[in-house]
Amino acid sequence: MLFSICFLAISQMSFAQFKSIDGSETGVQPDIPQLQWNRTSDVNPPAQQPVTLVPMPIDKINLDKLVPSNIKKNEQGAIIWFDENYIKLHGLHRASNKADITQQIFKSSKLNPSQDALEFVETVNDEIADFDVYHQYHQDVPVYGAELRVHYKDEITKAINGKLYPEIALDKAQIQLSKETAIASVKQDVITHGTFQEIKNKALIAGDQTQASLVVFHKDGKLENATWAYQISIYLNLHDRWEYFIDATDGSVIEKYPLICTLHNHDHDHDAKPKKVSVMDGAVTANAVDLYGNTVNINTYEVGTDYYMIDASRAMFNSFGSSMPDEPQGVIWTIDAFNTSPQSNNFQYDHVSSSNNNWSGKNTAVSAHYNAGITYEYFVEKFGRNSINGAGGNIISLVNVSDENGNSMENAFWNGAAMFYGNGGSAFDPLAKALDVAGHEMTHGVVQATANLQYVSQSGALNESFSDIFGAMIDGGDWLIGEDVVNPSFFPSGALRSLQDPNQGLNGPQDLSKGWQPKNMDQYLQLENTAEEDFGGVHINSGIPNYSFYLFAVEVGVAKAEQIYYRALTNYLTKSSQFIDLRLAVIQSAKDLHGSNSNEAAEAAVVFDFIKIFDGQGTNTNTTVNENPGTEFVICTDDNNSKIYIIDALNGTFLNDNVQGQPISKISVTDDGQYAYFVDADKTIKEITIDYNTGSVDVGFLSDSPIWRNIAVSKDGFRFAALTDELEPVINVFDFSTGTQLSQAFDLYNPTYTQGVSTGDVDFSDAMEFDITGQLLMYDAKNTIEQVLSEGIEYWDIGFMEVWNSNQEQFAEGKIEKLFNGLPEGTSIGNPTFSKNSPNIVAFDLLDGSTGDYYILGANIETGENDVIYQNNTIGYPSYTIDDELVIFDTYGGNFGDKYLSLRAVDDTKITGIGDVIDYFENGKWGTIYGNGNRDLTTDTDDLASALSVVVFPNPSYGNVQISFSTESNDDFYFTVYNTVGQKVYEEKQTLPSGFNLVQLNISDLKAGQYALKIHSDTKSHTEIISLMNP
């Protein structure tokens, strides 16, 4: 029957438009005109680069470390931030006198003490937060969304954030509408969204079906839109709830939107709805029989007359944030998938529930629930880890999951958000039975939240290995994996894997399907990074690090070994770590915990030697390129987009303050600054050729077709990404590196990482920037998630697309990864920019839609770390300086909140803002910083300075420069001197022997001034700035 249905569906689609399989008919949009390439001189030739790997998405946006700037208002005028300096300045020191605090806030925030009030609501004080919450009132009516948080550290006021609305000029006499009238109008309107059903049992909705209160409401958050409004929440029926804001002066609907429920995908049960915790509800326990037939004590949750398999008894439970049972926070939660598959369209799931707290017949769910609790406690007790994500996040298990064919699934997996357990079959018992399976799967979540080891080859094998290691530790008692769920006729050793003996007495790779794994690097299997070959053997070569743990634990004891390995995972390993990095991380962690000369550190080295992961250089995860040796410039427009300015960044003088053009998007510049590109107001693409000696520019067309919206040029100047004004999900890429113009249209799509989270469809892209290789394009894009009952949810996010393959000198396949693995609801990010010298570092704008707050964030796409560079008050369009020590961005600054291009320093991580904000160029907008020198953009050269102690002396000099350094082997070295506009003015090659070398350069013929001296071989490079005082 299935076959018949499918065949019919296919037949009906046979008239669909056909595209050839080899892609020959895909690609270039026929109506996209070619560019007009007519350069008279070349920029840097494109460097040979390794094929770029698009980064793995980062899991979590870190807004915990807000960086104070000063008292700040957003674009709408609401006060959103008071910084530490402000607190000191105004004497807001301690929480002991709340009246003092509110008084001081009133003084500087233009709140009216006779009309407005700040009322203390509560103190939130737990392990990660300590703050008091205040709400703003106007004439004793709450101001919607006006909440202030005063943060403390050790009882000292640390920061104040939130939102206040000053200058409210409303009087209650303006209110013309009664609450009852407002509710009546809402009831009339809400039925247009579905069938209204009177709900008599209030327990089902934890309160009245309609709730209304008077508030002061600012539409779009703007001060001038302040009005009296009724905030009305109404249950249309048991399934749908709506929120309305009705203008209390004229009865109009200011805003309305649905409040969506989250669970209940299961068709058969829609009775239970989210409910606030009532006095009678709460955590209870029950004795239940698991899959071993043992009676275990489990934690469940009572809501009304029903019981749910939700464990809200752990320390992580957030009762304030929870709406039970459907929207709990900080719980262990077991869900029934009703023998459906998440890979099928009819996937169904719902609570595991009981009317009497009796769980007989639900042994699978009991086992999964019980095992998840033990696993949670293991990580808390051993490492102080608060749940999978380390922040008290839910631990979710789905049981009775079938495979993609609808058969019983002989497997279990982690999908990025939850654990899925199949019920086994011939080779396995139900997977939920075994504690090591639960430990294994949950540890995948821990790895994801920490090192985020990429699931390919050695890093993927480490990912699997940590899951096995902690799975075995949680289970305890043996070194086996899966021994309680495998059928020995399929797995002769009686286990799926063994840490103690990865070979399991089997014959070798031919017995992979029986449980053989390699145990040392001699047995390591070189496998392709394909799905067919286990992504490079992630479940196979994991035997090697598994064995390392066993050997180490035998030598130093399990208790020490698990602490050291956990520290290695959480402190030292990163996304692309390899086996050698595990060695280094374990040894370093042993030193951290037990001392540099400890037996533990020595034993770790012995163990890794034994399995033939020998000492060596760790994977360089912090690649950098040389800084541009030229002069630093800013190219930007003004707030009216009336013209273009080129500014000498250090001197603060204009190279040219009247470049003709009215850019409609940010200007893109080649890495050597010779050419800049922008889309003009007439939608043509303009090319600016810059003469740095005279400051003159030549502005010509790159495309005179009036169809464009944005343009980005690669660092080497040979490749362009361009967007048309069609607002379509396509990026057009043009390449000139092969001597002829090639073009390709790349479709934008949203890859999905966390299942159950819809990322919607891509509408169109806007900002774009190439990486240093010119192979990877970073872009932002607007997306829409369609909603059934309302307008779609729109948001912006950032992606990376492989557009060019330098090795093959052709376009890449357009593979896309996203910067973040799912954004918080209401959050948008955009305008991404790479740091100038660290390909792993990016900065971008973030808008928190729930608060209206703007941030400029930095992120390390290798480690997943991200932090606040600046809490802004508008969209910033950030750009790094050529030394990556500062970021320039748009902001409202100065004394009067005027538009500025401003600067803020970042620390060594390049993702954390430090120090004060410098207002740099009043009325400037969309600043792009660049240097006008030439540099080597390859990242695989080691820096000489740190490795070989390069000393250049004297400096300044009269042209006789000496360079001392040591080399490890005979090598050819080039000594190249560039002037400040990046021109090569001197070069000398010397073949140097190993050992200490003293090289003398005579560059006395050069004019006095600053130069960049580059010393480089095939594998090493170092650049030094030198000054000549030649007469």
Add this chain to the structure above:
Amino acid sequence: MNKSIAILLIPIFVFCSCKTTQYTPANFEKAMISFGSGGGFTGAVDQYFLLQNGQLFSKSMGSDYQELPSPDKNFVSQLFKNYEILGLADINIEQTGNKYQFINYKSGQNEHKIVWLAGPNSSTDKLDLFYQNLMTLISYDKE
């Protein structure tokens, strides 16, 4: 009555064809679709190969190809057409993760891979439809 007969006959019709020249996926040069799933706790990879001439193989890691009963050539032909009709060649999804499915279309030097992770919303309707069609070959084989 007629409908019942039709449903009954389809599986028989599908698997009754004769074999001709024998190849393996290793030496077959025309179009071939490999598909399957892998990962998870077990790490097992179940891979199948459908050759354009109608031969069907299975393979697990470390083992040799095992030939399965060949489906009807008309059905195979339809499947290969479906790959084009459904626009699978335009689907650019190559995800890596704990549990996954894959389809790999190979024709001469051209190869197009689709890998997607287990879970709701991780694939498209077209991809699901095509994968389910492929898996019917295996389901029938199991029966």
